[in-house]
Structure formats: structure tokens, C-alpha cells
Amino acid sequence: MSTVAEKAREAREASRKLAALDGSTRRASLTAVADALTREADRIDAANAGDCSLAEREGLASPLQKRLRFDRRKQDQAVEGVLSVARLDDLVGRVVDRRELDSGLILERRTTPIGVIAMIFESRPDALVQIAALALKSGNAVVLKGGSEAKESNRVLAEIIHDAAAGAGAPPGWLQLIETREAVGELLDLDRYIDLVIPRGSNDFVRYIMDNTRIPVMGHADGICHLFLDRGADRDMAVSLAVDSKTQYVAVCNAVETLLVHAEVAADIIPAMTEALRGHGVELRGCSRTRQIVPDMTPATEEDWGTEYLDLVLAVRVVDSLAEAIEHINTWGSGHTDAIVTSDREAAERFLREVDSASVMWNASTRFADGYRYGLGAEVGISTARIHARGPVGVEGLLSYKWIVTGSGHVVEDYASGRRSFTHRTIPPQEEG
Amino acid sequence: MSTVAEKAREAREASRKLAALDGSTRRASLTAVADALTREADRIDAANAGDCSLAEREGLASPLQKRLRFDRRKQDQAVEGVLSVARLDDLVGRVVDRRELDSGLILERRTTPIGVIAMIFESRPDALVQIAALALKSGNAVVLKGGSEAKESNRVLAEIIHDAAAGAGAPPGWLQLIETREAVGELLDLDRYIDLVIPRGSNDFVRYIMDNTRIPVMGHADGICHLFLDRGADRDMAVSLAVDSKTQYVAVCNAVETLLVHAEVAADIIPAMTEALRGHGVELRGCSRTRQIVPDMTPATEEDWGTEYLDLVLAVRVVDSLAEAIEHINTWGSGHTDAIVTSDREAAERFLREVDSASVMWNASTRFADGYRYGLGAEVGISTARIHARGPVGVEGLLSYKWIVTGSGHVVEDYASGRRSFTHRTIPPQEEG
Numbered sequence: 001m002s003t004v005a006e007k008a009r010e011a012r013e014a015s016r017k018l019a020a021l022d023g024s025t026r027r028a029s030l031t032a033v034a035d036a037l038t039r040e041a042d043r044i045d046a047a048n049a050g051d052c053s054l055a056e057r058e059g060l061a062s063p064l065q066k067r068l069r070f071d072r073r074k075q076d077q078a079v080e081g082v083l084s085v086a087r088l089d090d091l092v093g094r095v096v097d098r099r100e101l102d103s104g105l106i107l108e109r110r111t112t113p114i115g116v117i118a119m120i121f122e123s124r125p126d127a128l129v130q131i132a133a134l135a136l137k138s139g140n141a142v143v144l145k146g147g148s149e150a151k152e153s154n155r156v157l158a159e160i161i162h163d164a165a166a167g168a169g170a171p172p173g174w175l176q177l178i179e180t181r182e183a184v185g186e187l188l189d190l191d192r193y194i195d196l197v198i199p200r201g202s203n204d205f206v207r208y209i210m211d212n213t214r215i216p217v218m219g220h221a222d223g224i225c226h227l228f229l230d231r232g233a234d235r236d237m238a239v240s241l242a243v244d245s246k247t248q249y250v251a252v253c254n255a256v257e258t259l260l261v262h263a264e265v266a267a268d269i270i271p272a273m274t275e276a277l278r279g280h281g282v283e284l285r286g287c288s289r290t291r292q293i294v295p296d297m298t299p300a301t302e303e304d305w306g307t308e309y310l311d312l313v314l315a316v317r318v319v320d321s322l323a324e325a326i327e328h329i330n331t332w333g334s335g336h337t338d339a340i341v342t343s344d345r346e347a348a349e350r351f352l353r354e355v356d357s358a359s360v361m362w363n364a365s366t367r368f369a370d371g372y373r374y375g376l377g378a379e380v381g382i383s384t385a386r387i388h389a390r391g392p393v394g395v396e397g398l399l400s401y402k403w404i405v406t407g408s409g410h411v412v413e414d415y416a417s418g419r420r421s422f423t424h425r426t427i428p429p430q431e432e433g
Numbered sequence: 434m435s436t437v438a439e440k441a442r443e444a445r446e447a448s449r450k451l452a453a454l455d456g457s458t459r460r461a462s463l464t465a466v467a468d469a470l471t472r473e474a475d476r477i478d479a480a481n482a483g484d485c486s487l488a489e490r491e492g493l494a495s496p497l498q499k500r501l502r503f504d505r506r507k508q509d510q511a512v513e514g515v516l517s518v519a520r521l522d523d524l525v526g527r528v529v530d531r532r533e534l535d536s537g538l539i540l541e542r543r544t545t546p547i548g549v550i551a552m553i554f555e556s557r558p559d560a561l562v563q564i565a566a567l568a569l570k571s572g573n574a575v576v577l578k579g580g581s582e583a584k585e586s587n588r589v590l591a592e593i594i595h596d597a598a599a600g601a602g603a604p605p606g607w608l609q610l611i612e613t614r615e616a617v618g619e620l621l622d623l624d625r626y627i628d629l630v631i632p633r634g635s636n637d638f639v640r641y642i643m644d645n646t647r648i649p650v651m652g653h654a655d656g657i658c659h660l661f662l663d664r665g666a667d668r669d670m671a672v673s674l675a676v677d678s679k680t681q682y683v684a685v686c687n688a689v690e691t692l693l694v695h696a697e698v699a700a701d702i703i704p705a706m707t708e709a710l711r712g713h714g715v716e717l718r719g720c721s722r723t724r725q726i727v728p729d730m731t732p733a734t735e736e737d738w739g740t741e742y743l744d745l746v747l748a749v750r751v752v753d754s755l756a757e758a759i760e761h762i763n764t765w766g767s768g769h770t771d772a773i774v775t776s777d778r779e780a781a782e783r784f785l786r787e788v789d790s791a792s793v794m795w796n797a798s799t800r801f802a803d804g805y806r807y808g809l810g811a812e813v814g815i816s817t818a819r820i821h822a823r824g825p826v827g828v829e830g831l832l833s834y835k836w837i838v839t840g841s842g843h844v845v846e847d848y849a850s851g852r853r854s855f856t857h858r859t860i861p862p863q864e865e866g
Contacts, residue, residue: 016763020786099808105797107807114819115789195819216649216820237842244844330449339838352837353453356548364538364840373848374540374836375532375857386547386628386833387649388821400819403807404785405772407797409670411677415806424808 004186008143008193010173011116015141017171019113023090029136029165030086034079036164037129037157041075044160047152048125055149063251068149070125078129081378085133088377091395092139100425102415105407111399113139114195118187119380120145120209121200125153130378131198132161132175138398143176143194145184155179188213198393200381203308218393220384222308222334223253225366228325228351229273230342231264237363238269238341239276242314244365245339247280251310253382254337254359254369258305258315260325266318267293282312289318305332322347326354333357335384337369337391358384358391437619441576441626443606444549448574450604452546456523462569462598463519467512469597470562473589474508480589481558488582496684501582503558511562514811518566521810524828525572533858535848538840544832546572548628551620552813553578553642555634558586563811564631565594565608570810571831576609576627578617588612621646631826633814636741651826653817655741655767656686658799661758661784662706663775664697670796671702671774672709675747677798678772680713684743686815687770687792687802691738691748693758699751700726715745722751738765755780759787766790768817770802770824791817791824 037044048070055065070078097109117140121127128146135142146154158177166172178187187194188209197217199209206221227245229238245256261270270293274284284290285304286297297316304315305328319325329338339361340351348362359369369392371379376394383389389397414420470477481503488498503511530542550573554560561579568575579587591610599605611620620627621642630650632642639654660678662671678689694703703726707717717723718737719730730749737748738761752758762771772794773784781795792802802825804812809827816822822830847853 016787016789019789101801101806101808105801112819210647214643216818218820234842240842240844244846248845248849348839352839354449356449356452357835359836359838361838362840363842364838365844367845368534368538368838368840368843369836373534373845373855375534375855385649386545387651390833391836400823402790403792403802403824405792405794405797405801406781406785407795407801409667409673410797410801411673412681412798412800412806413677416681422806422808 004178004183005190005193007176007178008116008187008190011141011143011176012193014171014173015113015115018139018141018174019115021139021169023092025169026090026092026136026139027086029168029170030082030133032164032168033133033136033161034082034086036160037075037079037082040156040160041072043156044070044075044153045072047156050152051150060149064149067124068153070153074126078126081130082133085137085377085395088137088395091399096401098427100423100427101405102410102420102423105405105410106427108404109401110404111401114398114400116141116143116194117398118143118145118194118197118215119200120184120197122147122202122205125150125157127200128154128157129161131380132158134378134380134395134398136165136170136174138395140398141174141176143178143187145178145187148179148181151179185212188215191215198380216388218383218385218388218397219381220253220334220336223255223336223382224258224306224308224332224334225254225256225336226258226260226329226333226338227256227366228260228329228338228340229262229265229269230322230325230340230344230347231262232342232344232347233262233265233269234341234343235265235269235272239273241339241341241363241365242273243276243280245367246277246282246314247312248365248367250312252367253308254366255310256314256366257307257309258317258332260317260319260328261290262322262325263289263318263320266290270294270316277314280312282314285313285315287317290316308334322350326351329355329357336382337361337366339364339366358382437611437616438623438626440609440611441549441620441623444574444576444609445626447604447606448546448548451572451574451607452548454572454602456525458602459523459525459569459572460519462601462603463515463566465597465601466566466569466594467515467519469593470508470512470515473593474505476589477503477508477586477593478505480585483585484583493582497582500557501586503586507559511559514563515566518570518810518828521570521828524832529834531860533856533860534838535843535853535856538838538843539860541837542834543837544834547831547833549574549576549626550831551576551578551627551630551648553617553630553632553634555580555638558583558590560633561587561590562594564813565591567811567813567828567831569598569603569607571828573831574607574609576611576620578611578620581612581614584612618645621648624648631813649821651816651818651821651830652814653686653767653769656688656769656815657691657739657741657765657767658687658689658769659691659693659762659766659771660689660799661693661762661771661773662695662698662702663755663758663773663777663780664695665775665777665780666695666698666702667774667776668698668702668705672706674772674774674796674798675706676709676713678800679710679715679747680745681798681800683745685800686741687799688743689747689799690740690742691750691765693750693752693761694723695755695758696722696751696753699723703727703749710747713745715747718746718748720750723749741767755783759784762788762790769815770794770799772797772799791815
């Protein structure tokens, strides 16, 4: 058995013990992790310094170098993140449904961890900490693969986190680290041990994962988000939301890539919006009607509608109606996050209903689409699938459930023959069955 | 564009309209479907008679011929099924979560249909009716592929159901039928149109689907279910549950395939159980310890622990402890349905907690694991995955959700800069935000 398969099997075995832990032990494990990360800050510094200087020598692109750096401020944030996950309500083992099937025959649906989750992410050591904390809180074992640039940092963090949690009651082996690209290939074949893969990274990377495994994958490849300025849009609000949605943090999936503007307000809004966005260094690419209003804009082609720039570039298109905006978004978007700016409630409600995306917004910045901002505590990622969890995924998205039937010798033949019949009566979860 | 891709695209387009329908229109469509099925009974009879006589001429195995027959009694049951699905509570568009992120910034999570579901099933015309009804109730468009033996029946049923629903407000194209094996191959590539595949059929068939598509698959290949007779088991109850779990309907996934017996009660229970099961025509295959008690039993090999007989065959194994039973089930089972018979509450609770299956039962027949019996109205199938829906899947398992944010110009920069902070206050779904 390969090392990767052994690690995955160990995670599977640990997952069964982890699933049987009570919430207070899982919480104590998280607190122990936070304490250990604080106590071992020097060791983390040293490992991270090693990664950073190697990255510098190898000439890694500067945004990547920046993401790799895990300084004390980021470490403190990570520890605070672990503690805030520890403080979240315990969602594992809750009865979410209870019904009487017949006298003395009770059905319950109870939340459980999923089992073993593989997380494959690129070079941010803070991601490892957040993911490990969410896994522990939700009772899932994890197999982690971080970016090779962060190898030393990840190794030290994984060891500290694993050992601290295990010392506080988590089963040894609950967190596994794999380190090579070849190991990922092997991992993707291990559907007997791994229940879910969550990739975080570039579009190509996520698509590669999706194309190369039978294991369910949760995540998103593209984040092509839209802001639609309806004819009922307040100009100042429209400009402010465009600026925030585009520039507040440009290299992320919930930043806007295309602005749609209703023809009736285009002449009024586009000049002001162009000025504001250019003031933030944004290059605008316009459709022909946009360029009739601002002639010095680069022309947009069809390719622009399907591009996630992740950069200070924004495509602009004039549309004739709300319906056309919805159609554009459902055609070109990636089902991630799309927003409308309008004072017309009816138009907003139609947009929110008909735009087929994980998050839809009315008079708010697309940048709000995030697990922390949504109050989920933290997130393992954002899913654009319509299966299992959709949008920002926190602890709840890492849970499954099981059905529990208790009887006193009930047999199906009694119901098939008509001797007995089902009552199917809902019982509040508090009431004893 | 191939015909299959066209059909899938039409389903995708219809799905957006279907998602926007209100619950009363979906209910009216279902009632119209029930009426039309009743009205067109003669046409259904004729089509089904054609399929049945062809099957007879071609010498189709007799259980398959039996499943193919869609007589008036089965038709009435199917119509009653459609009406009972129509009567179910409407679960689409419900607000399942509402919270204030900050003053005037409200987050809601609202249930939505998944989108387009492909259902691939073998030769039962009643399955088509049930699946179409559940899809309509949950607001999903469907692409259906039934068994080729039921071609005429399926064609007529699909036309009647599609047209009746469309006449009552469902968007034309919401139900698509494909007919050939080649079409299935093409369908499995259409991840841009299809959100979920639900295969129902033999193990090999389901595994083939799982291995040949990037689209998420919901279902189960094996149903290797266990009944564990603990040392605290009442003998009569144990025998009665073994008989019901094995013989009530033998060719189904929730029938028991392996009986585990605690060593302390083996000598007492196994002879009585053997007599009762043999009385129902069951062939028993025992481990060596079982055969010390009943020597004329066929020996069981390791292969038996991993076999889904779907027939009047049952493997029997003596185990020394509850832990060994749990270990056996988690090793050899398929995570479908497993039950314990015991009067010891503590043992039962440990079994229910540690057996990692979709349904776990205490003193009840495994045959209860079924959407109708669980009170879900009906089921599209039973899932052994731990992602999305698990166990019997009814309307709720065909739903996704979207996040809806409404603000009044809120921007993320205000929170990033510390000018504002989140309140993250839960609001009951009734209260206005």
C-alpha cells in the first residue's frame, strides 16, 4: 500500500472515532490547537522564514510571496479564527427531524460528519489552519495538501495542530498531510477512503481536480460575478457599489468582472462610474453602446463576458431590460455571486428569483459573499455546484446526516398486508418519542 | 448539436422557468397529470401490452416481465402516488435561515430546485411516473431514460405527463425522454446542462454511470445490509426481524444479506432462526462457528460478506462482541441500512452512533428504509453517498438553496476598514428584516 493510501486509510479510521466524540471534546481540541499555535510561534516563524527565503531565491511572483508570508499578525488572526470556530454552536449530532412512523416506531434524522475530506489548496499557510479548525469542529478527518512553496510552514503547522488536538482527545491520525503533486494524483483515486475533495486555487487547478476524480468535488472554478445597474439605480449608490465590488480586493472570486447597465440610465451613470473606477486604476472595456458614451474605452469582445480577470479590469455592457441582464448573467456567469442596484422592489425580486447563482444581492457589494461575512464563522470555500452546499461553505456544509429508526420488533409485512398502517406524525425534536 | 444535447438544453431552459413557478401552479400541474393518466388509461394499456408481448417473444426473464407489466392496479397506485406527492407540503422557496449581518443588511437562505436532473432507470414504467411527479413537485426539469423493454410504455407516459403538466402551467420541455444506450453516453458528458444524475438499477449499471461522468451522481451501487442479533436480543423478535428483513421482498436493496449473531446467544437463537428462515425458502451460509451449531449449513467464505444476493440466500456469522459486529459492518457493508436487535439500550445507542450507514435501526426491520415508509411521500432512490442527500431521497433531496443579501448600498470596505462591524444576529424567518 502506498504511503498516500495508508494516510488516507488512517484518516478513515480516525474519522470513525472523531464522529463519536462529543462536542465539548471537539471544542477542547480546538482550544488546545489555538494555545499550541501561540506557544509555538517561534517554530512557525522559523519554518515560514525558510519557505519565504526559498521563494525569494527562486523568484516566485510577488503576490504569491506575499500570500506565503505568515507573519505574527496573520498568525494572531489565525489563532483568533480557531477560537471563533471553537465558540460556534455545535451542529454535529443534532436531531433535525423526528417523526412517528407508527406507535412505538420512531424515525430521527441526525447530523453527522461527512467522514474524510481532502483539501487541496495553494500556497497560503493560514488556509491550512482555518481548514483544520473547521474540519475538527465538524468532526471530519482531513487529508491536506498545501502549496509546495509553503512546505515547511505547512509541515510545522500540521504537526502542531494534529498533536495539540490529539492531546486533547481527538483520535491520532485525524489530520494527514501529503506533500507532492504525485500524491494528489494517487489521492484522487482513493474513493474508498475519501468522501469529498475541496480544491482551492486557480481555475485550471480546480478544473483539473474535477476532471480527474470520481470523488465528489466541492468548490468553484470560475467566479465571473456581475453587477447590474438597473434603471431604478441611484447613481451614487451604483458608483459606490461598483467601486467596492471591483476594487475592494481585486484578486478574489467574489469581485465583479462585468458591469451591466440599463440603457435608460447608461448616459447618466456610465461617465461618473468610469471616472470613479479609473480613479482606482481600473481599466474598462466597453460594448459599442458603452463606447458611444465614453469613446476612449477599450472595446469589449465576447471573450470579455466569459473572462474572470482577477485584476483591475472590468467589462461594461449596456442592456435594454432587466430580462436581458438576467439572460446575460445566466448565460455568461458562473453561478457564483451577482447583484442588482435598483430602487424598484419588483425588479429586484425578479432578479433575486431568476438569477441562478449561489448568492444574489440587492443594493449590496458582491464582496459580501464570504463565510465569515455571512456569519458562518469561517469558510472552507465557496461552491458553485447545486449539490450539497452552495455558496460560502462553513461547518454546516461539512455535515451529512443519518436516519435512525427505533422500534420494538416492527416488521414491514404488517404494513404491506394492511394489518397496520403508518401514522407519519411529526414530533418536535424536544418531545420524547 | 446532437438531439440529446438539444433535449438537455431545452430542459435547462425550462428549468429556469420551472424554478420561478409558484407552489400552487406546481400542485395544479400534478393534479392535471393524475387526471390525464386516469383519462388515458386505454392508451397506456395498449402501449404496455405492446412492450409486454415483445418481452415475452424475446424471452425476457420472468421477474423482469413482471416488473414491466403496468396493469390497472399499478396504474391506480401510480395515480394515487402522484396525488399524494401533490398534497405534500411545498418545500421550494422556503426561507430556511435569516440573519441580520448589520443594520439594514439582511441575509436569507432560500430553498431552490437543483435545476436539471437526469434519471436513468431500468424497466419499470411506474418509476417514470413517480420520478416525474417528484421532479415537478421540487421544481426540477428532468431528462429520463427508462429501460428499452418499456420503450412504448415510457413514451406514452412521458407524453401524457409532459403535456398535462404543460397545460396546467409547467414550461414546455420540462420533461425530456431519451431512449437509447448511446444517448445515455452522450448525456453523461453534458455537465453544462445536467446538475445531477440519479441511476436506479443493478450494481454494475450504477457503477458504470458513476465511473463515466463528471456530473454528480446520487444513488447506491450495493445494498449489503446487516442485522445484528446482540446478546440482549429477544429470541422471538430476532427471528421475526430476520424473516422480515430477509424475505419480505427479497430482490431489493434494503433486504438483509448478512446476519451477525453475538456468540453468547448463538446457540439459543441460531437453530430457531434457521428453522424459520428455511421455512421461507432461504438458503443459509454459515461461518465455522455457525456450522458448529447447525452443521448442515453451506460454509460461508469471505466472498459472502461482500455479496449482495438479492435472493433467498443469507450469510450468517458469529461475532464475539458488539465492537466486532460494528467493525464487520463498517468493513463489509455498503453504508445502506443496518439494524441491531437488543434489549440493551446502551449497546443499541453505540451501534446507532458507530455504524456508519445511511439508515441505522434498533429493533426494526431493515425493510423500513424507504421514502414512502419514512413519510417522505415517495422517493427517487436511496443514496449511500455522504454528500447532499443520504438514505431515502424524496422532494427535500431534490432541492438546493441560494443566498439572498439585501442592503441599501452596503460596501465591504466599511467593514474591512473597521468603520462598521457585523452584528450577525439571527432573525426568525417570520419576522420582517
